[in-house]
Amino acid sequence: xxxxxxxxxxxxxxxxxxQLNLLSHLRKKFNVKMIKYNDISxxxxxxxxxxxxxxxxxxxxxxxxxxxxxxxxxxxxxIKNSKTIFFLLSSRLVYSQKLNLSEKSxxxxxxxxxxxxxxxxxxxKYKLKKRLVILRLSNVFGYEDGKKKKxxxxxxILSGIKKKKIIFDNNYYxxxxxxxIKILCLYIEKLxxxxxxxxxxxxxxxxxxxxxxxxxxxxxxxxKIVVKKKKKFxxxxxxxxxxxxxxxxxxxxxxxxxxxxxxxxxxxxxxxx
Numbered sequence: 001x002x003x004x005x006x007x008x009x010x011x012x013x014x015x016x017x018x019q020l021n022l023l024s025h026l027r028k029k030f031n032v033k034m035i036k037y038n039d040i041s042x043x044x045x046x047x048x049x050x051x052x053x054x055x056x057x058x059x060x061x062x063x064x065x066x067x068x069x070x071x072x073x074x075x076x077x078x079i080k081n082s083k084t085i086f087f088l089l090s091s092r093l094v095y096s097q098k099l100n101l102s103e104k105s106x107x108x109x110x111x112x113x114x115x116x117x118x119x120x121x122x123x124x125k126y127k128l129k130k131r132l133v134i135l136r137l138s139n140v141f142g143y144e145d146g147k148k149k150k151x152x153x154x155x156x157i158l159s160g161i162k163k164k165k166i167i168f169d170n171n172y173y174x175x176x177x178x179x180x181i182k183i184l185c186l187y188i189e190k191l192x193x194x195x196x197x198x199x200x201x202x203x204x205x206x207x208x209x210x211x212x213x214x215x216x217x218x219x220x221x222x223x224k225i226v227v228k229k230k231k232k233f234x235x236x237x238x239x240x241x242x243x244x245x246x247x248x249x250x251x252x253x254x255x256x257x258x259x260x261x262x263x264x265x266x267x268x269x270x271x272x273x
Contacts, residue, residue, distance in 0.1 A: 006029065006030050006031040007030055007031065007049035007050065007192070008030070008031045008032075008033065008047070008048045008049050008050070009026055009030045009031065009032045009033070009048065009049065009050045009051070009052070009192070010032075010033050010034075010035060010044075010045050010048040010050070010051045010052075011023060011032065011033070011034045011035070011051075011052055011054065012034075012035050012036075012037055012040060012045075012051065012052070012053045012054060012055055012071075012075065013034070013036070013037065013053065013054030013055040014036050014037070014055065015034070016054040016055075017142065017144045017145075017152075017181070018054060018089075018140060018181065018184065019034065019052075019054040021142065021181045021182075021184075021185055022052070022184075022185050022188060025182075025185035025186075025189065026185070026188075026189060026192075029189070029193075030050075030192070033048075036055075037053075037055035037071055040075070040078070041078075042078050045075070045078060045079060045084070046078070046079060046082045046084070047082065047084070048079075048082075048084045049083075049084065049085065049192075050084070050085050050087060050192055051075070051079065051084050051085070051086050051087065052086075052087040052089065052188075053071060053072055053075055053086075053088070053089065054089065055071050056071055056150075057069045057071060060113070060116050060120075061112070061113045061116075061150045062112060062113075063112065064112065064115075065115060065116045065119045065120075067123065069116075070116070070119075070120050070123065072086075072088055072120045072124050073120060073123050073124055073127070076123070076124040076127040076128050076132070077127060079128070079131075080127045080128060083131070084131065085131050085132075085133060086124065086128055086131060086132050086133070087133045087135060087188070087191070088120065088121060088124055088132060088133065088134050088135065089135055089137060090117045090118075090120070090121055090134050090135060090136045090137065091113065091114060091117045091136060091137060092136055092137065092138050092177070092201075092203070092238060092240065093109055093110055093111050093113055093114030093117065094107055094109050094114050094117050094118045094121070094136060095107060095108065095109075095136075095238070096108035096110070097110060097235060097236035097237065097238040098236065098237070098238060099175070099207055099237055099238065099239045100239060100240075100241045101201060101238060101239065101240050101241060102201065102240075102241040102243075102244075103136075103198075103199045103200065103201055103244055110234045110235060111234070113150065121134050130197060133191065133196050133197060133198065133199075133200070134198070134199040134200070135187075135188075135200055135202045136199065136200070136201050136202060136240075137179070137184070137202050137203070138176070138177035138178070138179045138201075138202065138203030138204070138238075138239075138240055139152070139153055139176050139177060139178050139179065139203075140152070140179050140180075140181055140184050141153070141154045141178055141179065141180060141181065141261075141265065142154070142180060142181030142182070142265065143158075143265060143268040143269065143272065144158060145158075145272070153171070153176075153210070153213075154265075156168075157214065157217070157218065158269065160223065161218070161223055161269065161273060162273075164222065164223055164224060165223065165224045165226060166214075166218070166223055166224070166225055166226070167226045167227075167228060168210075168214075168225070168226070168227045168228070169227070169228055169229065169230050169233065170227075170229050170230055170233040170235065171210055171235060172210055172211055172214070172225075172227045173209075173210070173211060173227075174209075174210050174235060174236065174237050174238075175207045175208065175209050175210070175237040175238070175239065176207075176208060176209075176210050176213070176237075176238060176239070177203035177204055177205065177206065177207065177208070177238060177239040177240050178203075178204060178206070178208050178213055178258065179202065179203045179204045180204070180253070180258070180261040182261070183204065183251065183253050184202060186249070186251045187200075187202055187245060187249055187251055190248070190249035190250065190251055191245075191248070191249060194248060194249065196248060196249075200244055200245045200248070201240040201241065201242060201244065201245065202240070202242075202245060203239070203240035203242055204240075204242070204253050204258060205239065205240055205241065205242035205243075205246070205253075206239070206253070206255050206258055207237070207239035208239075208258070213262065216259070216262035216263070216266065217262055217265050217266040217269060218266075218269075219270075
């Protein structure tokens with residue numbers, strides 16, 4: 001009887017929200033292994049077909065770029081002479097924010113994290129050349145349980161629900177690109193299967209008001225919403241143009257489906273409240 005070869009995927013990190021969902025999604029079609037960043041070694045990751053890092057130091061989010069704080073770069077150094085394809089998780093914050101952002105849109109980071117992501121992309125590209133796939137993520141959502149070094153919009157909402165009070169800044173009034181975690185997992189699966197290369201904007205491609213998103217998943221009768229505007233606020237409305245990843249993977253999400261994912265999240269929040 002012939003044995004079916006499953007390609008090996010290594011997910012580096014300590015059980016992050018995206019990491020755990022991707023593990024669950026991929027394990028039927030791939031040989032998936034999870035390794036904590038502090039446990040990585042050349043022998044453990046050198047022969048993987050695909051590798052994704054979910055681990056960042058706190059300094060990478062908050063301080064000026066240093067290679068010693070860039071875990072992506074350290075991993076790229078380990079696998080530079082292997083055949084492993086490294087999927088680097090980057091951010092929409094590398095761009096000058098606007099609607100209909102394409103992979104060719106102006107690169108002008110609006111935060112320290114965005115600047116560090118762009119430098120990490122550059123240095124990893126130098127090391128790995130065509131064996132680097134860059135995924136610039138939009139606002140990925142789903143039910144999250146656990147602390148994060150860099151809180152997401154959903155984790156802020158969930159934390160606020162427990163306190164019966166959610167505090168937002170100016171982001172509350174912006175339009176964003178919200179991507180269900182299931183669609184992100186589908187995108188990555190197809191990129192593995194179809195040999196994705198280069199840079200991909202990874203989002204729903206649907207511009208959606210943050211206020212409306214919050215209204216779709218939060219019971220306003222039970223939760224108080226507080227908006228504290230910041231004077232020096234740089235973020236703007238944004239949404240990805242997802243033609244490239246849609247064409248490559250065949251994955252697409254309609255607005256009506258997005259509402260279904262909002263409803264699902266609302267139910268999960270109620271169950272865990």
